Amino acid sequence: MRLIITFITLTILLCMPSYLQAQEATWIMEVENDPEEAKQYIEEYYPFIEVEYVYDTLMQAVVVTGKQRHVKDLHDEPFVNKMSPVQSYSVPQEISKSEEDIHPERARYHPSSMPFTGKGVKVGVVDTGVDYQHPDLEKSYHGGFDVVDFDEDPMETKPDEGMPTLHGTHVSGIIAGNGTMQGVAPEADLFVYRALGPGGAGSTAQVIAALEQAVKDDMDIINLSLGSETNSPDDPMTRAVNKAVDLGKIVVVANGNSGPEDWTVGSPATSEKAISVGAAITEQTIARISTHDSEKIPVRQLPSSPKWELKRDQPLIAIDSVDELEESIHDRVVLMKKGDTPYNELIPQLEEKGVTAALFYNESNDDPNEWEWVEASFPTAYVTEEEAEQLMQGDEYLKTDYQTVKNALAPFSSRGPVASTWTIKPDLIAPGVEIVSTVPDGYASLQGTSMAAPYVAGVTALIKQAYPDDTPEQIKSRLLSSTNLFTIGDQELSPSEQGTGFVDTEKAITQKYTIDHNRLNFGKIEDSLKQVERSITITNNDRNPLSVKFNIPKRETGIVWDLPLNTTIGPNEKRTFNISANITPDRLEKGTKEGYIEVQLNDDLKHLPYLFINETSDYPRITGLELDMAPFQNERVTLRFYTNEPIDLLTVTLIDPKNLQATELFTESELSKGVFEKEFEINELPKGEYQVVFEIEQEGEILYEEKEIYLPEF
Structure with missing residues (x-):
């Protein structure tokens, strides 16, 4: 029987660096001269340090692993420019299910009227590997590399090799599937670079190594359906992506699954030169639950549970513990506060009781994307604490109705803008919910910006075939000039949500004009009155004249x-x-100001997204918070973060949420924009979750920002 996997939310998650709990640490070490010479020098004079990778294309660097005491002297060598700790990436464990409602034969992403198929275009996928023996991928697959095992066999991790993976196979099918299901560019040459191993675990070092190999192999297009939550424009991963574009490669990146709040885009989608893709819902049936007089609450499911398809009202039981239940509670739905018991214990206990479905809530309002990956035999979902109270105040029966949603932004899709550069991200949006594609031995329906990015990568392959001499910038311009503004009813989404709009495959190839620099990033407005100006270039590729008319925006x-x-x-x-604007910040509302400038090109009405940051805007000054062991110190840690602008005075305090005890870590004055690091003692602080409070003083104004961090036991 073929394995078929049902609706799962798939995200690549940034994890706590592995060196926090290990004796050895891994670093990306950027060097002054030839990295091969640095490698030879390290191997000769530092025998206890292992050189994992050498980067000589996207950056001049080596990746080294060793115990702290062995790396200490190397850190001080004159040829070392910068050391960046390696971050870990992982993808949740995949669960397989047999389902009748997945129809791979209906997954036909290539437009039937399109004469271009991606033939001759080389597309590289940096991911968990690929099942190149899948019948829908055999014709498309042309090779690749495995930077995890250092061989030319980028097969997905199999069950006998550790926790199996499927993410890269699913991404590959969306791009170039050619069989029962059909990808966007079914005749593209597919190359896959395995950067994440068993369980989807890997590191920035491996991802950059895979990206560099894809560049050396002369890929036309490279897809990265992975990322972090660090909203930074200049970390090593983002800089590597920018360099790949400079070298003539089109790089398509998932915008992230940390929505729906603004400023949630993460690296490397923060790259100015990459094509960053958000996720949209084109059509989906959403289950909503309610009790008497409560609001209708959308069902947010645990990723590996069966679809919520209750056909009639069900008795609802609110409990604090499974022990409160009778021996058998068939035909009833349980509403339960999760507490500290892990899901992999709760789910089997509820299965034994025979529940029809389960709803969990917690004070922290957990997101199911962050749940343990536990297979359930009954529909399982979560609600917020407030929603749980609404349900309990109603009658004893849970009602379910269903709503068909068209043209909606996926709530998980990360929003922009990019911190410190104020760049509009995503660049565009594409289908990213209930996307059927290939997985080892079968098919799956998954959701995430991980699915939206390969859809756009496939479209760029079609454009590349149609216009083989175009540069990455020209192809990006064709792609973004042809999008359609995404609206929900009469309401249009903001540029931080959709960028230029929803991808239009056919128009991207047939449209006779392009608009270069069509995202108007005006930056931060700091003067009491300021004129800002940006330019766009419109190219008419037709044999007929192109009329241009800018519509005056509504007076504001x-x-x-x-x-x-x-x-x-x-x-x-x-x-x-x-295009210029005279802006008076103190006459505008606080917050990010964004919208669209309309331009009529013959019969087409195009929308140019614009964005600027008011000086009073509530944007994050601190992003990319990380904690790791201080170099060469056993009882000290380094707190690292990115400051998006200069700060006059910064006080950082650690608060234990269990007893509200506050510990002031340090005060620092005159911080410059960029990465900031500070070491401090941790030997007297217990492990656990903490709130980090940043008191920021700028030009006489005091601001506060709070972030969560986990302090491990060293």
Whole structure:
């Protein structure tokens, strides 16, 4: 029987670095000269340090692993420019299920009328590997590399090798599946680079090594359906992606699954030069639950449980413990506070009682993306504590109704903008919910920006085949110039949610004009009155003239637009237009200001997204918080974060949420923009979760930001 996997939310999660709990540490060490010479030097003079990787294309660096005491002297060598700790990545364990409602024959992502199929275009997938023996991928697969095992066999991890994986196979099918299901570019040449091993575990060192190998193998397009929660424009991963684009490669990146809040985009989707992709719902049936007089609450399911398809009202029982239940409670739904008991214990206990379905809630309002990966035989979902109270205040019966949703942004899709550069991200959105594709021995329906990115990678392969001489910048321009503004009813999504809009495969190839630099990033407004200006270039690739008319935006207090006059661009000509605005920050509402400038091009109405940050905006000053063992110290840790602008005075305090005890860590003055590191003692602090409170003083104003961090036992 073929294995078929049902609706699962799949995310690549940034984990606590492995060196926190190990004697050895791994570092990306950027060097002054030839990294091969650095490797030879280390091997000769530092025999207890292992050189894991050498980067000579995307950066000049070596990756080294060794015990702290052995790395100490190497850290001080004059050829060492910078050392960055390696971060770990993982993907949750996949669970297989037999389901009748997955129809891979209906998954036909390539437009039937499209003459281009991606033929001759080389697409590299950096991921968990691929089942290249899958009948839908055999014709597409052309090779790759495994940077985990250092061989040319990038097969997914199999059950006898550790925790099995499927993520890379699913991504590959969306791009180039060619069989029962059909990817966006079914005749593209698929190359896969395995950077994540058993259980989807890996590191930034492996991902950069795989990306570099893909560049050396001369891929046209590289897909990265992975990332972190660090909203930083210049960490090693982001810089590696930018360099790959500079070398002529199109890099498509998943925008992240940390939505729905703003500022949740993570590296490497923060790359200015990459194509960052958010996830949209084109059509989906959503289950909603309620009791008498309660609001209708959308069902948020545990990823590996059966689909919520209750056909009639069910008795609802609210409990604090499984021990409160009778021996058998068939035909009843349990509402339960999770507490500290792990799901892998609760689920089997509830199965023994015969529950119809289960709803969990917690004070922390857990997201199911972060649940343990536990297979359940009954529908399982979570609600917030507030929603649980609403359900308990109603009658004793749980009602379920179903709503068909069209044209919605996936709630998990990360939003922009990018901290410190204020860049609009994502660049565009694509289908990312209930996406059927290949997995080892079968098919799966998954969701995530991990699924939206390969859809766009497939579209870029079609564009590349149609316009083989185009540069990455020109292909990105064709892609973003042809999107359609995504609206929900009469309401349009913001640029931070959808970028330029929803991908349009056919228009990306057939449209006769392009708009370069069509995202108007005006930056941060710090003056009491400021004029900002950006330029766009419109290219007419047709034999007929192109009329251009900018529509005056609705009048708004605090911003006055100065737009170009109406004109016509001749056949096969291009013209640059300046778009400027006079902005008075204190007459605008606080927060990020964003919207669209309309331009009429012949019969097409295009929307140019714009964004600027008001000086009073509530944007994060601190991002990318990390904690790791201080170099060469056993009882000290390094707190590392990214400051998005200069800070006059910063006080950092650690608060234990269990007893609200506050420990001031340090005070620092005159911080510059960029990465900041500070060591402090931890030998008297118990392990566990803490709140880190940043008191920020800027130009006489005091701001507070809070973040969570886990202090391990060293």
